[in-house]
Amino acid sequence: MRAGIIGTGLIGRGWAIAFARAGWDVSLWDREPGAAVSALSSVKTALGDMAAVGLVANPDAAASRVRAADRLAEALQDTDYVQESVPEDADIKRGVFGLLDRHAPDGVPIGSSSSSIVGSRFLSEIPGRDRCIVAHPANPPHLMPVVEVAPSPWHADAFVVEVCGVLASIGQVPVVVRKEIEGFVMNRLQTAVVNEAVGLVARGVIDPADLDAVMKHSLGLRWALMGPFETMDLNAPDGFLDYAARYGHLYQAMGRDLHVGEAWQDHALQTIEDSRRRETPRAAVGERMRWRDRALMRLMSLKNELESPAGGN
Known part of the structure; x- marks a missing residue:
């Protein structure tokens, strides 16, 4: 099996790793000269890091399956699946x-890594639009495996099932977004949290570092294992409806007081920037990104263990 990855930024490289890890051959292409070749070393490094925590059995073999193509047509030759990961611009994606x-090749599914733009905005005029679909990954795709498959009104159910099957076969977790909506689901949930976080800092409720501490030492711990509905289900003696009856009025009252629709205030953004630079100097951001990815790998390994039949018991 062969995948064509078009665009070799962080998302494209993550897709390449995900397919190579699963045994696929991968062709990389980028419109920027030299970008695809440069991506090869990042792919190899990440596969080696994953092997260190048991997520890849043979990193050298996986890396050898990834190659850079000089021309777009070469990258697409003999592919069984194509994933676009170019900049988030409807005109660029349409072209x-x-x-x-x-x-x-005829009949090969083509997925888009669009993170907020619905497919109807850039796919509707494509002659083969029936095989082109939004398949929005988390970032980075090889470490956060959910993929939002977001069909447009013209897509057949059988095609959606086919795309989900391809993604599941390489270890991703496809979910279907059943109505076109800007930002899909993942980024809308993230938007609610991020906007309220900025608002809380803007109103002087909490310092940026303490807000991050709240998330990573409370909600983030739970949400690494289960979603909000399962959390509610397990936080009341008689399950979800019991939780809703006990606390629903409080959530709705606080919901009316949230500031998720307000503009970000410049003074709050600068406060957050200053806090982050004290924690991580700008020159160390790249190193911290690799630390994050290695930490996610270890967390993935633990989650795989916990979610296995033996671990689940």
Whole structure:
């Protein structure tokens, strides 16, 4: 099996790792000269880090399956699946999908890593739009495996099932977004948290470092293992409806007081920036990113253990 990855930024590289880890051959292409070749070393490094925690059995073999293509047509040759990961711009994506639809083998699904733009905005005029679909990953895709498969009104159910099957076969966790909505689900949930976090700092409720501490030492711990509905289900003696009856009025009252729709205040953004630079100097951001990825790998390994039949018991 062969995947064509178009665009080799952080998302594209993550997709390459996910497919190579699963035994696929991978062709990389980027419109920026030299970008695809440069991505190869990042892919190899990440596969080696994953092998150190048991997430990849043979990192050298996986890395050898990833190659850079000089031309788009070369990257698409003999592919069984194509994933676009170009900048988040509807016009750019529309142009790229016109080329992908023209050059990819007939019948091959083409996914888009669009993080907020619904497919109807850039796929509706593509001749082969029936095989082009939003498949929005988390970032980075190889460490946060959920993929939001977001069909447009013209997509057949069988095609959605086919795409989900491909993604599940490489170890991703596909979920179907059943109605087109800007930002899909993952980023809308994230938006609610981030906007309220900025608002709390803007109103002087909490310092940025303490807000991060609240998330990583409370909600983040639970949410690494279960979603909000299962959390509610397990936090009341008689389950979800019991929780809703006990606390629903409090959530709704606080919900009316949230500031998630307000503009970000410049003074709050600068306060957060200053706090972050004290914690992580700008020159150390890249090193901290790799620390984050290694930590996610260890967490993935633990989650795999916990979610296995033996671990679940």
